[in-house]
Amino acid sequence: MCGVAEAQLVLGVVTTVASFRNQKDTYERNMAADEKTMEFAQSAYLDDLSKIDNETSRAEQARSLEQLRMRQELTKNHAYALNSGFGNSLRVVQDISGAHDIAYGELIFDFERDIMTLKNQEDDAYANMVRTYSGIAPKSPPSLLGSGLAIAGHGLDYAGNPNKGINWNRNKNKKYDDLLH
Numbered sequence: 001m002c003g004v005a006e007a008q009l010v011l012g013v014v015t016t017v018a019s020f021r022n023q024k025d026t027y028e029r030n031m032a033a034d035e036k037t038m039e040f041a042q043s044a045y046l047d048d049l050s051k052i053d054n055e056t057s058r059a060e061q062a063r064s065l066e067q068l069r070m071r072q073e074l075t076k077n078h079a080y081a082l083n084s085g086f087g088n089s090l091r092v093v094q095d096i097s098g099a100h101d102i103a104y105g106e107l108i109f110d111f112e113r114d115i116m117t118l119k120n121q122e123d124d125a126y127a128n129m130v131r132t133y134s135g136i137a138p139k140s141p142p143s144l145l146g147s148g149l150a151i152a153g154h155g156l157d158y159a160g161n162p163n164k165g166i167n168w169n170r171n172k173n174k175k176y177d178d179l180l181h
Contacts, residue, residue, distance in 0.1 A: 005164040012154035016147050023142035034136045041132035048125035052118050059118070063111045070107065074100045 077096045158164055 003163060005158055005161040008161070009154055009158040012157070013151050016150045016154065020142050020144070020147040027139055027141050030139050034139070037136060038133065041129045045125050045129040048128075049122065052122050052125070056115065056118050059111060059114045063107065066107050067104070070100060070104060 074096065077100075078093055081093060081096055
């Protein structure tokens with residue numbers, strides 16, 4: 001027959017085991033969610049890098065196209081100035097070349113500004129990924145040792161309980177023996 005002390009022991013052990021299993025399941029779910037979060041952060045970072053690379057390529061293509069257009073314009077202006085026969089042809093060419101150099105400098109300045117902006121976007125994309133990673137709180141698995149000690153504590157409580165079944169049976173037998181004598 002099971003007494004109150006035995007029921008308390010069983011209830012304590014079952015509760016401790018159930019709590020450990022629940023903590024373990026929660027830990028595993030949280031770790032899986034954190035892994036998914038990290039996957040999504042990495043995917044977003046790679047998508048951002050891809051977009052930045054595409055924008056960089058487009059900026060380089062636009063720069064190359066503008067340089068070609070400027071060279072053709074310079075060649076056309078040189079030819080026009082030399083064939084017109086007005087004034088000092090050397091000075092006319094120098095004037096045209098100076099204007100071209102200023103326009104070319106502005107083109108390079110604008111291109112470098114675009115590249116710096118893209119570099120900043122790349123840094124921001126990395127910072128976003130790091131912020132996402134930093135927002136993931138560290139998790140600790142449930143303690144098997146702690147659960148084992150809790151079960152041992154329930155056993156000690158049972159061993160020290162004067163109402164446990166072993167004592168109950170002894171006391172019951174003592175009363176029976178007293179009746180016989």
